Amino acid sequence: MNRRDFFKAGAVVSSIALAPQTLLAQETKASNQKRLPSVLNPQMDGDVKVFELFVDIYGQELVPGFTLHTLAFNNQVPGPEIRVNQGDKVRVIFKNKTELNHTIHWHGLHVPWRMDGVPYVNQMPVMQGQQFVYEFVAEPYGTHFYHCHWGTLLHMQSGMYGSLIVENPDDPVQKQFPYEREYTLLYSAHDVNFIRNELNSMLERMKERTYLMKNGRFNKERFAVFDSKEELVKAVKNGYQPPYVVNRRAPAELPEPNWFTVNGKSYPSTPNLYIRENENIRVRLINGGTEEHYLHLHGHDFWQVCDDGLPLPQPWQMNALRLSPGKTLDIIIEGKNRGIWTFHDHDIRKVTNNGLYPGGNLLALVYEDMPAEEADPGMMAKKMGLTSFPIVALDE
Amino acid sequence: MNIKYKLLSFALLALAPGLLKAQVAPEIQLGARGVMSFNVGRTLQETTSAVNDFSDTGILLGFRQKMYNRFRGQLVIGMQFPDADSDLGQVFFHQTFLKIEDKSNILKMGRSRVRSALIEFPTLRDDDALYFTDVLNPFSSGENTEDNQYGNVFEAAHIFGQRTWLRIHGEHFTETPKPPATTETDFSLNAAGFSLQYRVPETQIWNRPFLQQLGVGFNNFLTNRSGYGSQWDQALKNLSLSTILNLKRDPVHFWDFRAQGIYNFGFKEVDQIDDFTSMTRTRSLSAFASLRYIYRKLERPSWQAAMSFGYKTFPDLLTTSNQVKSVANVFYRLGENFDIGAQVQYAQNKGELKNLLGKHEIRFQFALIYAIDRRWNNQFDDRESLLNLEHGYIR
Ligand SMILES: [Cu+2]
Numbered sequence: 001m002n003r004r005d006f007f008k009a010g011a012v013v014s015s016i017a018l019a020p021q022t023l024l025a026q027e028t029k030a031s032n033q034k035r036l037p038s039v040l041n042p043q044m045d046g047d048v049k050v051f052e053l054f055v056d057i058y059g060q061e062l063v064p065g066f067t068l069h070t071l072a073f074n075n076q077v078p079g080p081e082i083r084v085n086q087g088d089k090v091r092v093i094f095k096n097k098t099e100l101n102h103t104i105h106w107h108g109l110h111v112p113w114r115m116d117g118v119p120y121v122n123q124m125p126v127m128q129g130q131q132f133v134y135e136f137v138a139e140p141y142g143t144h145f146y147h148c149h150w151g152t153l154l155h156m157q158s159g160m161y162g163s164l165i166v167e168n169p170d171d172p173v174q175k176q177f178p179y180e181r182e183y184t185l186l187y188s189a190h191d192v193n194f195i196r197n198e199l200n201s202m203l204e205r206m207k208e209r210t211y212l213m214k215n216g217r218f219n220k221e222r223f224a225v226f227d228s229k230e231e232l233v234k235a236v237k238n239g240y241q242p243p244y245v246v247n248r249r250a251p252a253e254l255p256e257p258n259w260f261t262v263n264g265k266s267y268p269s270t271p272n273l274y275i276r277e278n279e280n281i282r283v284r285l286i287n288g289g290t291e292e293h294y295l296h297l298h299g300h301d302f303w304q305v306c307d308d309g310l311p312l313p314q315p316w317q318m319n320a321l322r323l324s325p326g327k328t329l330d331i332i333i334e335g336k337n338r339g340i341w342t343f344h345d346h347d348i349r350k351v352t353n354n355g356l357y358p359g360g361n362l363l364a365l366v367y368e369d370m371p372a373e374e375a376d377p378g379m380m381a382k383k384m385g386l387t388s389f390p391i392v393a394l395d396e
Numbered sequence: 397m398n399i400k401y402k403l404l405s406f407a408l409l410a411l412a413p414g415l416l417k418a419q420v421a422p423e424i425q426l427g428a429r430g431v432m433s434f435n436v437g438r439t440l441q442e443t444t445s446a447v448n449d450f451s452d453t454g455i456l457l458g459f460r461q462k463m464y465n466r467f468r469g470q471l472v473i474g475m476q477f478p479d480a481d482s483d484l485g486q487v488f489f490h491q492t493f494l495k496i497e498d499k500s501n502i503l504k505m506g507r508s509r510v511r512s513a514l515i516e517f518p519t520l521r522d523d524d525a526l527y528f529t530d531v532l533n534p535f536s537s538g539e540n541t542e543d544n545q546y547g548n549v550f551e552a553a554h555i556f557g558q559r560t561w562l563r564i565h566g567e568h569f570t571e572t573p574k575p576p577a578t579t580e581t582d583f584s585l586n587a588a589g590f591s592l593q594y595r596v597p598e599t600q601i602w603n604r605p606f607l608q609q610l611g612v613g614f615n616n617f618l619t620n621r622s623g624y625g626s627q628w629d630q631a632l633k634n635l636s637l638s639t640i641l642n643l644k645r646d647p648v649h650f651w652d653f654r655a656q657g658i659y660n661f662g663f664k665e666v667d668q669i670d671d672f673t674s675m676t677r678t679r680s681l682s683a684f685a686s687l688r689y690i691y692r693k694l695e696r697p698s699w700q701a702a703m704s705f706g707y708k709t710f711p712d713l714l715t716t717s718n719q720v721k722s723v724a725n726v727f728y729r730l731g732e733n734f735d736i737g738a739q740v741q742y743a744q745n746k747g748e749l750k751n752l753l754g755k756h757e758i759r760f761q762f763a764l765i766y767a768i769d770r771r772w773n774n775q776f777d778d779r780e781s782l783l784n785l786e787h788g789y790i791r
Binding site: 193199204207210211217247 | 599600601602603645646647648694695731732774775777781782783786787788790
């Protein structure tokens with residue numbers, strides 16, 4: 001393969017994804033829908049909206065050619081979007097199809113405390129084959145999310161997070177910035193080697209524990225769960241080695257994310273934001289990961305309208321915002337500058353796939369009503385005095 | 397410069413640009429094992445002792461990466477301290493091989509453990525019961541037990557499903573040079589065989605069934621048996637059968653049993669044993685079995701005790717000859733992968749074996765054992781990880 005051919009082959013995964021003719025193609029727009037969280041339909045039980053969630057191990061493809069084992073709600077990363085109205089009675093039947101323990105925490109919602117999903121604080125973990133029914137009234141309105149709260153460091157970055165949108169018929173955002181289309185983007189960061197190794201060793205440990213539990217031989221030291229602090233202190237005095245000490249299991253290193261996703265996909269598989277001239281779109285940004293993201297939109301100043309789901313008394317204009325772990329931020333983008341504009345993490349280390357730029361948190365704001373001649377790929381070439389569309393690998 | 401070296405340097409030149417541009421950082425594996433024992437041996441005639449026996453101590457270095465297609469490639473280099481009475485020198489490179497593998501195929505070339513045994517037994521050292529547990533090398537003088545364990549190997553394996561392994565292997569087993577020669581010069585194929593095994597992966601330890609392993613193996617040594625023309629008649633044939641049973645699959649009190657039998661078809665003209673070579677070439681039947689108990693605490697082994705027995709008989713000899721062996725040992729875990737252990741071995745030889753190996757011997761060993769296995773730059777999963785076995789293989 002000569003160098004020129006090599007560029008062409010390499011370019012397929014690097015530059016083409018954001019080329020105008022690709023972005024405006026009907027197939028691209030159709031497949032973009034699949035890159036946004038699917039909305040989960042409830043069953044009605046009287047006046048209660050009943051949702052069913054299960055968790056299982058699922059092979060998620062982040063980009064073509066790279067798949068990993070994840071913990072996924074309803075075989076989706078992120079989990080399906082739960083959309084309810086403020087004040088709705090909500091019931092979520094959660095089934096655990098894995099051999100690991102899980103719970104669901106309703107991040108930002110004012111649920112009854114026994115429904116908050118913290119193991120041993122609010123509830124027992126949901127074990128292999130078990131189910132747990134969460135019931136709450138959807139309050140307050142806004143952009144929220146749900147995630148697993150067992151082994152949270154591993155389970156969240158393994159895929160257990162999803163959006164929970166509580167709508168308000170009198171939404172002040174809608175009044176101030178009338179919009180018809182909205183997008184949910186869930187950000188996360190993954191140390192895929194940590195995920196793989198920890199899932200494997202956790203699966204092996206849980207098989208052993210399940211075997212013992214089935215025989216009614218739950219052992220506090222084995223499970224590293226004690227009734228009280230005093231009991232732990234006493235056990236350590238008597239020679240018990242807790243898991244965090246160096247002569248037992250402590251891995252000594254914190255996970256270092258090497259893959260960054262938007263809605264469970266890395267660039268070039270990330271979703272895009274389609275807009276028309278003079279249209280407002282609402283984008284709900286959720287950080288379900290462990291990293292900070294500094295999201296910057298080219299060619300526009302957008303409005304930040306909500307913080308953690310709460311409407312801001314005074315929307316702010318900006319073109320870069322900080323999305324910290326656990327935060328949700330809502331923005332309004334006004335279609336005022338026709339074109340194709342990238343919207344990416346300005347911590348460029350997170351615009352990578354496995355250390356290689358470009359990748360990760362990179363997507364585009366696309367004006368779908370752009371005139372065809374403006375989207376003509378030959379334009380870029382003509383400006384450079386070339387006769388054909390140049391193919392440039394972005395990692396050169 | 398002979399032709400071999402010319403080819404080699406040409407190959408290096410051709411590879412050099414590729415090496416310089418290589419961008420894939422391989423996974424690096426390090427294995428190390430120290431086995432130090434204080435031994436006391438008693439026979440009828442004498443009592444001997446060794447302050448420090450560190451044979452089996454060794455180090456393994458591995459490099460692994462993904463290929464462009466579905467295969468993974470691996471290089472392993474390992475060295476070991478051979479038995480003190482061997483003539484292998486201070487250090488013996490027991491493992492030096494390349495391997496490529498995908499989900500269900502493995503191709504391996506180089507120096508490695510030969511397929512002379514289907515399973516391993518819970519003895520302090522790999523060769524404690526070698527005469528019972530392994531098909532013996534008929535080209536060796538018997539000076540080095542390593543001659544029976546390591547050789548130059550070419551092996552292809554296919555895995556049906558996840559648990560049934562078919563292996564076809566050809567080897568060059570070490571041939572002790574005939575004086576005045578002091579080193580081997582011929583490295584041609586002198587053994588070939590195959591094995592078929594059902595085995596449950598180690599990762600599935602807590603959901604595995606009663607039957608852990610069942611195997612059959614067939615080994616052929618391609619000798620120059622005098623008076624016979626055809627390769628088949630000249631081949632010294634050995635048939636092995638093995639099984640491992642999980643008697644009690646309890647994570648706290650674990651019991652297993654394992655047994656292996658080896659039938660050496662022998663050469664009928666070999667009716668007396670003068671040396672190791674004739675011992676390996678006469679008809680024999682050996683059986684070895686172990687019963688093991690492991691007590692596990694906090695999800696790791698705490699201590700282990702095992703009892704093993706072996707019996708071997710040589711029916712074609714002019715005088716009734718047999719061997720028995722028993723091994724009992726106990727290991728206590730001091731820390732992660734660090735054990736203290738004690739072992740007692742008893743061996744008795746009857747008939748012609750008595751002259752070759754002594755009438756009987758009892759040996760006491762007190763040992764410290766430390767083994768590590770660490771990986772850096774791990775980037776992909778193993779075939780037998782629980783994720784790959786039970787949740788879809790990711791190549
Ligand atoms: Cu979980």
